[in-house]
Amino acid sequence: MPAFAGVVKKEWRKAALKHGFEILGRALDRYWLVLNCKVCKTVQLKRLNVVRDHAPICHHCIHIRRISEAEAAGAALLSEPSGDRKYGLYKLTCGHTVRRQYSRVQTAAAGGYKLGCDECREARYAREAEVHGWRLIGPASDGRLGYRQYQHSTCGHTQDVMIGNMAWGDCSCGKCGQGWPSKPSFIYLFKIDLPGNPVLKLGYSARPQKRLKHQLGLDRAVNVEVPRVLPMLSGHDALTEETACHRSLLKERPDLIVPKDEFGSAINTQSEIYKLEASEIINGLLDRIEQRNPSDRI
Ligand SMILES: [Zn+2]
Ligand SMILES: [Zn+2]
Ligand SMILES: [Zn+2]
Known part of the structure; x- marks a missing residue:
């Protein structure tokens, strides 16, 4: 990158150091600084005002941290889509790909939890329902969490049932319900x-x-x-x-x-x-x- 002639002020160096960076010089135009991350040694461009007035972050360090957090949460970081600052794509051990918030993966990793798989979970709900003669249709008709919409295989009637109740077969059909x-x-x-x-x-x-x-x-x-x-x-x-x-x-x-x-x-x-x-x-x-x-x- 083309260097930019200009001084590097002492207070800029101090501000950069506070966030783990060393200033190597200036580049492009008067708005940019060249920084070196003291942790991962990656050289990167940062806007002067970010270094001076805000908290510059090293994306490479974050990337490395996300990879290890994913591993700790039983998944592999597949990609960090640009344009989406909060969500990454992860591959789970079951083979499914899920989109998850980085912060939630971090929490899971810290708490020793594994990431759950929505697809596998829904498949389990479908199996549980099948045992009792119901077919899982999808989300509850009013979108309520903890409920799903099921279809009764005997009569074709559909209704919302609490997932936990369905697992135990604790549900009777609103149309033909036995009992x-x-x-x-x-x-x-x-x-x-x-x-x-x-x-x-x-x-x-x-x-x-x-x-x-x-x-x-x-x-x-x-x-x-x-x-x-x-x-x-x-x-x-x-x-x-x-x-x-x-x-x-x-x-x-x-x-x-x-x-x-x-x-x-x-x-x-x-x-x-x-x-x-x-x-x-x-x-x-x-x-x-x-x-x-x-x-x-x-
Ligand atoms: Zn770094
Ligand atoms: Zn899965
Ligand atoms: Zn029925």
């Missing part, structure tokens, strides 16, 4: 205090507490009350009565329905959410269900 139609169930009414927008959720479940705690995906900070739970003789009865409630609300008071785009991902459901003002009407509907299904019969 749940004949087992005791509940119709429930939850009051969910979404910030600035408290709503009601009317539904049925064999285990309302579980539904409340795990499946609705509510933020921990959201306060929830359970104003009402009606025991039902069977899942089939619960579904029939609950569906009739929704149908009647849709017909009589569609203004009380809260649309999905209003609560979004705050509640992991597509519908069955109502405004607080619906409380009286819903309780009236539930009273009638209770009369038809007296608890002493259950």
